[in-house]
Amino acid sequence: MFVQQLINGLALGAVYALIALGYTMVYGILQLINFAHGEVYMLGAYLGIIVLGVLTYWGVTAYSLPAALLITVLVSMAFCAAYGAVIERVAYRPIRNASKLAPLISAVGMSIILQNFVMLSQGKEYKNLPPLLPSEGFSLFGANVSPVQMIILSASILIMVGLQFFVAKTRLGKAMRATSQDRVMAGLVGININQVISITFMIGSSLAAVAGVMVTLYYGVAHFFMGYLAGIKAFTAAVLGGIGSIPGAMLGGFMLGLIENFCASYISSVYKDAFAFLVLIITLIIRPAGLLGQKSVDKV
Amino acid sequence: MKKIISISIIVMFITMASGCTHQDDNVIRIGAAGPMTGDQSKMGVDLRNAVELAVAEWNEKGGVLGKKIVLLAGDDQADPKQAVSIANKFIDQKAVAVVGHWNSSCSLPASKYYDDANIVMISPATTNPRLTLQGFKRVFRVCGTDDQQGKVAADFVLSRLHPRRVAIIHDKTAYGQGLADYFKKALGDKVQVVYYGGIIQRDPDYKAVLTTIKEKNPDVYFFGGIYPEAGRLVRQAKEVDLNIPMITGDGVFDTTFISLAGKSAEGTYVTFGKEPTGLSTAKTFIEKYRAKYGDPGPYSIYAYDAANIILSSIAETKSTDGGKIAAYISKTTFHGAFGDIAFDKNGDVTKAPYVIWQVKDGKFVEVP
Missing domain, CATH: 3.40.50.2300 (Response regulator)
Structure with a gap:
């Protein structure tokens, strides 16, 4: 059963990691905790249900399930990227140079607006998605790895490797790193900061969309409040790994998923959240910048 | 001004x-x-x-x-x-x-x-x-009340399902935990309760608990709680290969439970009043x-x-x-x-x- 718990924990952790990446990328560039990010994840989940519904209506799901799922993820990513860019443009850019607290309040406000927008337009009820994929997967050391778990794990690892490559090797990635080191200086050497920041938000939001769609496939439910708890957990994962660090967010996400699962199975399922935060506190006492975070000297 | x-x-x-x-x-x-x-x-x-x-x-x-x-x-x-x-x-x-x-x-x-x-x-x-x-x-x-309900559920489990091992979970609320306790009490020592524990309401993931329950190898599991959690439980139970029936109380008696869980809901026992x-x-x-x-x-x-x-x-x-x-x-x-x-x-x-x-x-x- 240890293997089963390991797989459950990794699948949960992959979702946390995908959301945490959005937090950590935005923080790396703007030193802003984008509290509306959890809401983007929730939007991704809703979009997933809507697109899947439309595709089923058109008969695409019956024709080819993998194609339908791929289209769903891509459409949801595109929409959420647009949401991310608009959120940045509307809520953060006008007050970018104001005091640090102003964008933070703006983020909380944005989060409430999005939540209420979905609540009013989609209703307060839980949205259900009937199980599309079989629950029986392949057997690994006596554990059942369901198809959804396989999709979650492989997709998220692929995305994370891709992102790491993008940030480390491409021109735009370099511009991103430069902007995160010193925004003013990066602007002076000719980097279009507004564009870089917009793209960062778009990437982060589309990753949240992937997480949203996969979670709906995994658990079969979406509701307007789901972004809150997931946002908090992913933010915790980002802090655990070292906020601002991309590998840190991945590590933090997987660690949080595993800690929660093992605590729930071997200690008590009731105290799993408390235990996750206990680990966070201990980590921060030993390493205040998180596991892979770097101590910043000049940034406050 | x-x-x-x-x-x-x-x-x-x-x-x-x-x-x-x-x-x-x-x-x-x-x-x-x-x-x-x-x-x-x-x-x-x-x-x-x-x-x-x-x-x-x-x-x-x-x-x-x-x-x-x-x-x-x-x-x-x-x-x-x-x-x-x-x-x-x-x-x-x-x-x-x-x-x-x-x-x-x-x-x-x-x-x-x-x-x-x-x-x-x-x-x-x-x-x-x-x-x-x-x-x-x-x-x-x-x-009705949960002591009556728990007793009906326990009598049914003992007389019709004949399990040797039973697992009990609840959602930690006054209703869910209360019902689970009355069920456990009504079972008495006629059967072995191999797992008793709570879950958190609104938590999307119950796989860890379900995997632990599977490890204890019960024949049936009881859930004291409401339909959103019950829906996720039966659905995720199938995913961790836990193929035993759930028995639960009136809080689950709603068609939303079936739409939440799809086919996984099949076979679930629920205590409720007679059909009106x-x-x-x-x-x-x-x-x-x-x-x-x-x-x-x-x-x-x-x-x-x-x-x-x-x-x-x-x-x-x-x-x-x-x-x-x-x-x-x-x-x-x-x-x-x-x-x-x-x-x-x-x-x-x-x-x-x-x-x-x-x-x-x-x-x-x-x-x-």
Whole structure:
């Protein structure tokens, strides 16, 4: 059963990691905790249900399930990227140079607006998605790895490797790193900061969309409040790994998923959240910048 | 300029405050309280609709005591803190009686406020036995209790399923944990309980607990809780390859459970009251409800009866005094849509027949 718990924990952790990446990328560039990010994840989940519904209506799901799922993820990513860019443009850019607290309040406000927008337009009820994929997967050391778990794990690892490559090797990635080191200086050497920041938000939001769609496939439910708890957990994962660090967010996400699962199975399922935060506190006492975070000297 | 603004703000506040205190005393106010937002929202909305239906019928006949009846709806969000603030709101609005709340964890703290404020409370769905054992004269319920329900579930498990090992989980609420405890008590030592533990409501992932349960190799598992969690549990149980039946209580008896869980819901046992459709009065209610609001939930009819009991008691006693109404309710047999209802000295119904239902082909079917 240890293997089963390991797989459950990794699948949960992959979702946390995908959301945490959005937090950590935005923080790396703007030193802003984008509290509306959890809401983007929730939007991704809703979009997933809507697109899947439309595709089923058109008969695409019956024709080819993998194609339908791929289209769903891509459409949801595109929409959420647009949401991310608009959120940045509307809520953060006008007050970018104001005091640090102003964008933070703006983020909380944005989060409430999005939540209420979905609540009013989609209703307060839980949205259900009937199980599309079989629950029986392949057997690994006596554990059942369901198809959804396989999709979650492989997709998220692929995305994370891709992102790491993008940030480390491409021109735009370099511009991103430069902007995160010193925004003013990066602007002076000719980097279009507004564009870089917009793209960062778009990437982060589309990753949240992937997480949203996969979670709906995994658990079969979406509701307007789901972004809150997931946002908090992913933010915790980002802090655990070292906020601002991309590998840190991945590590933090997987660690949080595993800690929660093992605590729930071997200690008590009731105290799993408390235990996750206990680990966070201990980590921060030993390493205040998180596991892979770097101590910043000049940034406050 | 500044002065003008501040004065106008003060004036605004004063007018708003006076607007709050102004109340029309020529009406009778009845509260309906339950979770109307959040994942259990269907239950609260069902409850409110049913009370609204009863109130509308009475108003058509000219109200009660020559006054119009006004429905106050209170959304407690299935949260005990919110329930108390709803109770205080109803007290401020001078409600005569309240139909609610739905969750045991909400009814228990709110009941004290109603009783102290001389307001009659009839819960259509709170099954935790403690509700009517607090010595409150104005608190009633029209449904059964969890000790009865737990015993029916345990008897069924022992006599029909013959398990050797049983696992028990609950959602840590007054209802869920209470029911799980009564079930465990009713099992006695005739069977081995290999797992007993809580889960967190609204948590999306229960795979860890289910995997642990699978490791203990039980033949059946009991869940004390409400349908959103039950739906996720049965669905995820299949994913960790836990293929044993779940038995659970009235909080899961709603079609939402089946739509949440899909095929995984098949075979789940649920304790609930007998099907009401055999009664002609129940049929009339269901038709009227369906015409106005759509499909009635499991507890709509209980809420409708509760509202009618309150309104007819006000009419009979010609009083809006909570104490007098309560005294009348406790010694009268009412002819509700759901059959005859009479209360014992605590405020429980005298008969509460629980039966076992099972999900078959996407529907709840009574197990003979």
